[in-house]
Amino acid sequence: QPHLVDSGGGSVQSGGSLRLSCVVDEYTYRNYCLGWLRRRAPQLDSEGVAIIDDEGTVDYLDSVKGRFTISRHNAENTIYLEMNNLQPEDTSMYYCAAGACIRPEVQVLTRFRWWSQGTQVTISS
Secondary structure, three states: OOOEEEEOOEEEEOOOOEEEEEEEOHHHHHHOEEEEEEEOOOOOOOEEEEEEOOOOOEEEOHHHOOOEEEEEEHHHOEEEEEEOOOOHHHOEEEEEEEEOOOOOOHHHHHHOOEEOOOEEEEEEO
16 A cells, blocks of 8 residues: 655745655655645645656646746655745645656646645745
8 A cells, every 4th residue: 555644834924935745655656656736625626736757757737837846856755845936825735646647747646546644735925
């Protein structure tokens, strides 16, 4: 069973930065595409934010391009989401996720089977 543990959420003011981390079990880390999703409220749909494959190819949600960066640290089986110039509309619960993908496109993230427990990001104006 894949194991993903995220951390790094918090509350910052508009324009601030946060870095999310997700430690992944080694097998999942090496064999699946990894990424981040967010959900603004429990009753709303989630949306894919950023995705990275095992070769480092990435894709982003249009609204975060130029502000968010996804990366992976192979020695630590960890992926990161560096978030800069955060805005109130970025407020969400953020989840890391793992799944099979032919090409790393953010649209596939919502179909990924394995998710972390989630970390809350709150941006105040």
